[in-house]
Amino acid sequence: MQFKAMVLSNVELSPGYFRMKMTAPQELASSAPGQFLMLKVNDAIDPLLRRPFGLFDVGSFLPEYAGCGAQIYCEILYKVVGKGTKLLSALHHGDLVDLLAPLGKGFDLGPAGEEKVLVGGGVGLAPLYYLAKELKNRGEKVRLFAGGRNRDDILCITEFERLGVETYVATDDGTLGERGFVTQVLEPHLAPGTRIFACGPTPMLNAVAKMAQKSGVPCQVSMEAYMACGVGACLGCVMKGANHTEETPDYRCVCKDGPVFDSFELQWS
Amino acid sequence: MQRPDMSVAIAGIEMRNPVMTASGTFGYGAEFADYLNLESIGAMITKGLSLKPKAGNPTPRIVETSGGMLNAIGLQNVGIDAFIEQKLPYLKNVNTPVIANLYGNTLEEYGEVASRLDGLAGVAGIEVNISCPNVKQGGIVFGTDPSAAQEVVSLVKKNTSKPLIVKLSPNVTDVVVMAKACADAGADALSLINTLTGMAIDLERRRPVLANVTGGLSGPAIKPVALRMVWQVAKAVSLPIIGIGGIMTGRDALEFMLAGATAVQVGTASFLDPSAAQRIAREMEEYLVEHDIASVRSLVGALEV
Secondary structure (H helix, E strand, O other): OEEEEEEEEEEEEEOOEEEEEEEEOHHHHHOOOOOEEEEEOOOOOOOOOOEEEEOOEEEEEOOOOOOOOOEEEEEEEEEOOOHHHHHHHOOOOOOEEEEEEEEOEOOOOOOOOOEEEEEEEHHHHHHHHHHHHHHHHOOOEEEEEEEEOOHHHOOOHHHHHHOOOEEEEEEOOOOOOEEOOHHHHHHHHOOOOEEEEEEOOHHHHHHHHHHHHHHOOOEEEEOOOOOOOOOOOOOOOEEEEOOOOOOOOOEEEOOOOOEEEEHHHEOOO | OOOOEOOEEEOOEEEOOOEEEOOOOOOOOHHHOOOOOHHHOOEEEOOOEOOOOEOOOOOOOEEEEOOEEEEOOOOOEOOHHHHHHHHHHHHHOOOOOEEEEEOOOOHHHHHHHHHHHOOOOOOOEEEEEOOOEEHHHOOEEHHHOHHHHHHHHHHHHHOOOOOEEEEOOOOOOOHHHHHHHHHHOOOOEEEEOOOEEEEOEEOOOOEEOOOOOEEEEEOHHHHHHHHHHHHHHHHHOOOOEEEEOOOOOHHHHHHHHHOOOOEEEEOHHHHHOOOHHHHHHHHHHHHHHHOOOOEHHHHOOOOOO
């Protein structure tokens, strides 16, 4: 659906990374972790297009002012990378943005009793928090493996820990957690009976998908892509399906068929 | 006062208002049903259809530019047979004219796709995209060569009894020459403009942003060029014209009508506002009410120069 949302808060978590909370209609309460929203920061024609953001959290709160019942909110996590996110970072409480949400296909949480392994990097942690919350609500065992170039890329770890998630951190420069790639920290923990949920830069997802295949562990990945519409019309955000060839094309829309895919559905380099 | 008369007709296709959705920006209609009333717009134009399914280009396929966007989707589509089987049944239940956009990789393919569409209930007309390279003749674009365009249009005309709209490319020296060539070859209406060829460069990587290197520019950035071309063509040919190019609001659409367009197509606007086509039709009507204009048709070509 399309709606106007009011910014409730917009906080810089670490240099260049923001967490923004917005009001949302009741319909968002039935969204699924892994789904995303398309945000138009203002009515101007530059920036022209909406920007896609994974749902970091959806919940309800009681406004401080009187006479109002519980209200749904949604949150996103973003990094300032261009003009659109720069404008977004300047918004304050009370500002309005235009949203399309919830969009796309979310995570399949899998059967109870498995160990759920979450792997994220940078803003790739966004959909994993909403997911972790849902999994912990179901009483599941959840571990998070977070990676980044340095400690500034490791976001909201305390929030995950508060949910009761066991966290592991790796950074390229060793400023937080182990030095190296998150995939190296992850590998020894993969065993039958675990299920992977990953979101982050494509090279990381590539490595995780291969590792999952080797260990025979089911793995879902949440992909990111340039997109114009978010509803499956522009075909700008496609990825190659596993059996894609020039003769028998198999393109999947990240916005409509994803953003969450079983890793074996996609063609990895 | 009575509500203004918003209805227009293009080559016999009766529309409740002048707002059509441009090919390639509205999927096959169903994608937008959650966001607007498909029965509130003038007509829907399908994604460009080809004889065989088309994979399209590698990614990145789109990039935003100042006031616009570049796309190099590569005409990805399900192919004519899958369209008829999977997409058309849904559209038949919507009380809004559906215009099938088609293209070919060769001259013969244009004729073949047109004949497949001929006689199909639920298709009110066809729009031919002539901005495609002719694979058999070294990739020269049909729509930039008057005699090639004429050949395509004549062949399609022979293979269809439906109203025939030809969509013109702006990437030519003189759009009027192309418009006349298509009119002479039997076009019933002209739509313009298709996207302007452009490119975007990633300075840090020293590479083009699009995998295809170049792409088609659309959005508000191209509106002045589109208005100028619609105005030139409207003066030179007597066919009905559909104005396209960066229409974001009802006012934009009405400007195209003053320049000589009988109807308009909304394209890129639907990407950022999925209800844009319905909103634009409403805004046009509001303008007419405010200015006490009884019929939108009275604005066609009413520009005073």
